[in-house]
Amino acid sequence: MFDVIVIGAGPAGASAARAAARAGATVCLLERAELPRYKTCGGGLVGLSADHAGVDLSNLVRASIDQLTVTLNGRLARTRRRPGRPMLSMVMRSEFDRALADSACAAGASLRTGVHVTGLREVTGPTGPAGLDGPAGLDGPAGGEVRAAERFQRQQAGCVEVSVRGGPDLRARVVVGADGASGRTGGYVGVRCDQVDVGLEGEFPVSAPTARRWAGRVLLDWGPVPGSYAWLFPKGEALTVGVIGSRAHGGALRSYYTDLVRGLGLDAVTPLHDSGHLTRVRAVGSPLRRGRVLVAGDAAGLLDPWTREGISFALRSGRLAGEAAARAALGDPCALVDYPRRVEAVLGPEMDAGREVQAVYTRHPGLLHALLTCMPGTFGLFGRIVDGRTTVARQLRRPGVRSVTAAITR
């Protein structure tokens, strides 16, 4: 029996395993793939991701970004440079995730790769039926929490059984589900998502002159499909090119991607990787826990609804989940109940702000382009948001900004 089993060794899972092990729990980190593994992702680390990674990034960063080219559906290009602190750092997810998993192991977690989790089952203690086995909302009354805490104490002998393909079941006091957007644990916990997007992405090897042309510079294109955008991220000898937008517009997104690749002159280049992946944004108030199972990162639908930036959300929710899981496994009856509230306090305002911006952006993509390219100070502000010195949530609370946003969305 482990104190904590973490399912999935992406940023959320590795961060959870590391936090739980550091808190003194016995931790097993289960990963379906062999590491390093490819993950469909731009590999762009915003400032918050770099701050919360907790690993030495110096050997992982392929490019530091201080220039941004923005276009509106391939037109009206404008390039701006911001000297000094880089806005973004580019990594290969295979290398970044491997380093995170190594740091979890260094903290004391045991990593098992090639282990495919197929199901979860909560086993209650000998004293009665499960008290924590239903989806838990965020706003339970205080009396309910005390009762939940008492039930938890009564159930100290309870655990979660984790079924794995081709092997014996494993057991833990608490499980953290960090198995990504297509994993099983989100469904087990009852996570509801109200925004499902599809990302299409290719990684293209490029010649030295092309690599030089994009060195230190990213391209963002505000797309023709409502709420979509495209990116080009330089990674030294390779470029990552992708688009993301609502799954409802899958066919149009495919055309957008094809046109983008052609427009960049990469259509004759055989990509190193060419793949698609869903992202799912949780609905407000959606569960983050069911009994002794917590969910973090993409499994919980925690990512920015506008940019679909998810690494910083995965790292931060993973750490909170790992800490809560360890505290619960080691006897703190309130830890599991606290987890959703902590996530909501830290990530909730950022997700709310992302929803607001996405609503405006979906209706008026040209407005964002005009603000970024023509309005003094906006590019600098964008840079400070990306590098983590401020957040969209903080900016939306500024006097005047809220009323302007409300007027635009009406």
Ligand SMILES: Cc1cc2nc3c(=O)[nH]c(=O)nc-3n(C[C@H](O)[C@H](O)[C@H](O)COP(=O)(O)OP(=O)(O)OC[C@H]3O[C@@H](n4cnc5c(N)ncnc54)[C@H](O)[C@@H]3O)c2cc1C
């Ligand atoms: C096209 C695209 C581009 C993106 N670009 C960026 C970007 O540039 N920057 C950014 O911040 N975010 C980006 N994101 C979002 C980001 O990739 C995710 O938010 C992030 O990977 C979430 O991390 P995670 O640990 O929650 O899940 P994941 O990284 O998906 O990790 C989940 C892990 O669980 C494992 N797993 C799944 N099922 C099982 C199972 N049954 N048993 C055991 N293991 C299992 C998987 O193999 C995987 O290793 C992008 C997303 C897409 C789709």
